[in-house]
Amino acid sequence: MSDSGHYHFMKEIIECNGITKTYGAGDTAVTVLKEVTFSVKEGEFVAIMGPSGSGKSTLMHILGALDTPTSGEYLLDGSDVSRLSDDELAEIRRDKVGFVFQAFNLLPRTSVLRNVALPLVYANMPKEERERIAEKALDDAAFPRAFWSYHSNQISGGMMQRVAIARSLVNDPTLILADEPTGNLDSKTGEIVLHTFQTLNMQQGKTIVLITHEADIAAHAGRIIHIRDGTIVSDEKNRHRTMARGEREFSENGRPLSL
Amino acid sequence: MTTQDLWEETYGAVTVNKVRSGLTMLGIVIGIASVIALIAVGQGSQASVQANINSLGANLIMIMPGASRSFGTTVRGAAGSSETLTPDDANAIAAQVANVAAVAQEVQGRYQVVYGANNTNTTVLGTTPAYEQVRNVSVADGNWFTGADVTDSNLVAVIGPTVLQDLFAPNANASATPAMAIGQTIKVNGQLFTVIGVTVSKGGSGFNNQDDMIYVPLSAAQHYLLGSTSYLTEVDVEASTQQAMTQVQNDITNLLLERHGITDPTQADFNILNQASIVSAASSVTGTFTTLLAAIAAISLLVGGIGIMNMMLTTVTERTREIGLRKAIGAKKQDITLQFLAESVVLTFGGGVVGVVIGWLAATAISAVTGITTIISVPYILLAFCVSAGIGILFGYYPARRAAGLNPIEALRYE
Ligand SMILES: Nc1ncnc2c1ncn2[C@@H]1O[C@H](COP(=O)(O)OP(=O)(O)OP(=O)(O)O)[C@@H](O)[C@H]1O
Ligand SMILES: [Mg+2]
Secondary structure, three states, X not given: OOOOOOOHHHOEEEEEEEEEEEEOOHHHOEEEEEEEEEEEEOOOEEEEEOOOXXXXXXXXXXXXXXXXXXEEEEEEOOEEOOOOOHHHHHHHHHHHEEEEOOOOOOOOOOEHHHHHHHHHHOOOOOHHHHHHHHHHHHHHOOOOHHHOOOEHHHOOHHHHHHHHHHXXXXXXXXXXXXXXXXXXXXXXXXXXXXXXXXXXXXXXXXXXXXXXXXXXXXXXXXXXXXXXXXXXXXXXXXXXXXXXXXXXXXXXXXXXXXX | OOHHHHHHHHHHHHHHOHHHHHHHHHHHHHHHHHHHHHHHHHHHHHHHHHHHHHOOOOOEEEEEEOOOEEOOEEOOXXXXXXXXXXXXXXXXXXXXXXXXXXXXXXXXXXXXXXXXXXXXXXXXXXXXXXXXXXXXXXXXXXOOOOHHHHHXXXXXXXXXXXXXXXXXXXXXXXXXXXXXXXXXXXXXXOEEEEEEEEEOOOOOOOOOOXXXXXXXXXXXXXXXXXXXXXXXXXEEEEEOOOOOHHHHHHHHHHHHHHHOOOOOHHHOOEEEEEHHHHHXXXXXXXXXXXXXXXXXXXXXXXXXXXXXXXXXXXXXXXXXXXXXXXXXOOOOHHHHHHHHHHHHHHHHHHHHHHHXXXXXXXXXXXXXXXXXXXXXXXXXXXXXHHHHHHHHHHHHHHHHHHHHOOOHHHHHHOO
């Protein structure tokens, strides 16, 4: 194990080799992803950009083991997940992936804490341990403690997105996938959420793949991949990275801003 | 998913929409309650029929005249109407058949009975003292008549509690006491009899209600009521043991065939019945009755089950996004299946528990109002619980599998 230049923190988390995804069959078949090949190393913050319908979400589903490619090979954290059964995929998602959905997708009439701890329910973790981890994840996602016991439908959109982020962290994932995480938020709240992602990436070394169709959102990432009609058109390092302001920077006189 | 988590999820899901859960349960509640109540009624009547039959007397064999057949055509008179059984037959049975404990000779008729201004129409049974033992009647107050009463054709009578009430306190709300009757004379078909005893109530109803009867010495009935006929309407024999029943019955049959000069047993001019055969005939009738009731109740359970399935399918559709999310964050097929199965089982089992309680109350109310005996047996209650849980599994399985089979991506997109 002395492959010089590949330190353990530089290992490949995502390796896509010629991934193709076709929906339907025969005359009505639509190929949404065409021979997509790229890789992401541990600790990277990648933005995937593209116009609507370009196949971003489809790609994210494959990256997150929610779906399998029609052809091509996909290695997640070194293991091939392109040909697994539904339950095996569920296990991969449970252990390695954290999703942040555009529509939050929280369970209504359920407390914030229980929402965050939900992925651990399926990992058979005892309740006390689950809640301890969920509380830490809520802190990491900068979610105010006063609202922990609120029901998820009693809090604001910005807070919901933080709950969704906290939930994506709770299983200590190898990879965090966020599909338009700021799409439903105003620009200031969106920036605070991006700040949370940047902090997680830089301070905890989390690998993050963020999907967006807005250039100024993508500008917060360390690397930007452009996709059009299911093909990667550009893949480059972001040399003028925008650093988002956190809640504290927004607040006046150190008073926290209510989201 | 641990059992506790499963329980918490299920509890949450069921209590979110209490009205809907309650209405869905109602189908099962009604189904289980009617099963419990109807089976209680069925079993109760079965048991009371058996108790009635058993109260007729232990190891009882009854011989009745009739059913004489000749020349290939069947001429079956109404039981007791033919004149083929004689006191000599009865004496021969007592003398010649082994393992016979007692033999009672009987004649009977219905007469108008009068005491003062009160009257009733009832069965008057002329019999021998052995009747008390053979038919298991006992005297509550006063005495049963003796062999001397029969020999001397004494005009004495032992009356049943129903007759006592009808003759001595017909309108009163208070019940008549035996003391009011004993020593009094009643007029049976114009003939005066002195009441010497009142029997213990057997609580019987239906055929041969022994509470609504007047017992007089055989000879008195023959001379003063029936017009000196020497034929009997029934001979009752008590075998000394249960085991001896078959032998006694066969021996009596052979003896009577011989005495009546009949060689072909199918031509017998008498009917011989034993208690066991009456019990089995009656319980097959009441058994059919119970089965019929249970079948009706089962149909209502089926309807309840369909209600459960309907509600679960609605729930699955409503919670498509939730299911998609759960799958996205790592729930396996089995986790989802279990969650929805648990929901439907909790609904049906809860309905089952409530149904058992209501069925029980209903059965109690039925006995209180109609006087029908009802029996709630533990095995049926356990069965009801198993059936209700089983319905949950049966009718919840399809919706649960449907939920588990949802594609997470499509489920998340579902609006
Ligand atoms: N299940 C499906 N069956 C058929 N076609 C599909 C299916 N899912 C997606 N598509 C098609 O694939 C294409 C890419 O969809 P996708 O959701 O990946 O786009 P996107 O880049 O995420 O767009 P947006 O920015 O609007 O979210 C679209 O044309 C869509 O119609
Ligand atoms: Mg999309």
